[in-house]
Amino acid sequence: MTVTHSTQTVNQALILHPGGSFTYEERPKPTLQSDRDVIVKVIATGLCGSDVHYWQHGRLGRYIVSNPLILGHESTGIITETGANTPGLNIGDRIALEPGIACNACTYCRSGRYNLCTSMRFAATPPIDGTLATYYRVPAECVYKLPGHVSLRDGTLIEPLSVAVHGCRLGGSGSGGMQEKAVVVFGAGPVGLLCCGVARAFGASVVVVVDVVAERLEVARGYGATHSYEMGGGLSLEENVAGVLGAAGLSVEEGGRGVDVVLDATGAEPCVTCGIHVLSAGGTFVQVGLGKPSLSLPVGQICDKEIVFKGSFRYGPGDFELAVGLLESGRIKVDGLVTHEFGFERAEEAFRNVVGRNGIKSVIYGPGVDEDEARELA
Incomplete structure (x- = not known):
């Protein structure tokens, strides 16, 4: 797959507002906050039931959309920047994102149950913005290289697979x-x-x-x-x-x-x-x-x-790695699960498609993404 690594600073995002309306807005491009961070250009994002729930109902459990929020957390992309301490990761790598950043210091994190971290910053969970934008920042431990036979489109299924x-x-x-x-x-x-x-x-x-x-x-x-x-x-x-x-x-x-x-x-x-x-x-x-x-x-x-x-709450240590391994070995196949694809400008249509229970999985491509490239393999 041929990818051009843009130096653009515009970070276009899909914003959900309280009450259920969407707008497209430019947000500041994320920057490296530590030497362990990477910046990812988001290529594809699968829609989850939680995204739709926030849109339709404005809340999910104790999490309430009280301020504008970027949705999306089932994403793949291309690394465009790396910190100085990200061994094995390089600009241009095709990756899947684990969209939750734990504190790594609390009792739950230290006991190997970081999914229960009370300080978890999980994408698209108010007030934490999600991945339906041009760029997203994550620490290196939340980045997983895609197997060569898995496209950036189908790689969005690694999160639900986890x-x-x-x-x-x-x-x-x-x-x-x-x-x-x-x-x-x-x-x-x-x-x-x-x-x-x-x-x-x-x-x-x-x-x-x-x-x-x-x-x-x-x-x-x-x-x-x-x-x-x-x-x-x-x-x-x-x-x-x-x-x-x-x-x-x-x-x-x-x-x-x-x-x-x-x-x-x-x-x-x-x-x-x-x-x-x-x-x-x-x-x-x-x-x-x-x-x-x-x-x-x-x-x-x-x-x-x-x-x-x-x-069962999200995923914990080793789950993402095992999910990628199951795909790499061919023991799990996700071909055909993505049944509907939408350009960024058709994002609300994608949400309506999920509500209509059409097909299995709907994917939204990031701003300016070539959809054919997103379907290609490495």
Whole structure:
């Protein structure tokens, strides 16, 4: 790929304002703040559900859009500047960004759980600006070189792939902990599909994907799912539980093989409830996706079966590196997951496309980016 490294100082950004309106504005170009920093020209950014939620609702949990905010955090780009202490990184490198900067000093960081850092500066989480701009600054430890066979467009999926890696590691107690296990994944959106792929890469023998959209279930077969079930809104809990288990010949009855791990990428209460019911005694439930902040759960089932219920928050040490490694080795493929592409000037159209549940993944190219180059390989 041929890239011209511009010396321009204009940093055009997409700004979300309180109330939900967008404007394009010029912001100061970020500068190196330490010898460990790099400046990246942003080439492509995948849209996440959290971006859309901030646009539609103005808040997500305790984070509120009270001032103008740059959205975006699933980004790839080209390094244009490096500090003096960034070994292995060079101007022109094609990279994926890990969009959260931890303090590296608190109890959580020091214990290897930096995703829980109370001082975390995570892109596109108010009041921290995101990556939908011409340039972005990150420390060297948040930069990962793209495998040669992965385009800058498809590299935007490394961030959600890292979310899937983190959830699967929690579900299987490590990268090899799903060996020969039966796994159910609720939700066949980008993260759910990637959870299917990671579960299979981690050794799961059965991966059942559940969704309400038949077209997405068909796609899931190409990304690691061995079985699928279309969850009917008009069916009872008992019918959906039987349907999920029956799709792969599983059972929670005495003597039958039930589900070892459930990964919920929806946050929808019916899915969470169904997931708890399909688990075998002693199984593990991992909440990967977020929906309403409070849900009604069948606590009796959790206690009776001594289920391990885990929350999953973004990603932690080693998750991004493992995600890149899975792509490098070919154990995970993301070809075809990006179904819609938009130039920077069509960014709001991209947001509307996600709301309309069109395709799987929508990507916005950075200001002035040649879209053909973004699709090329190294």
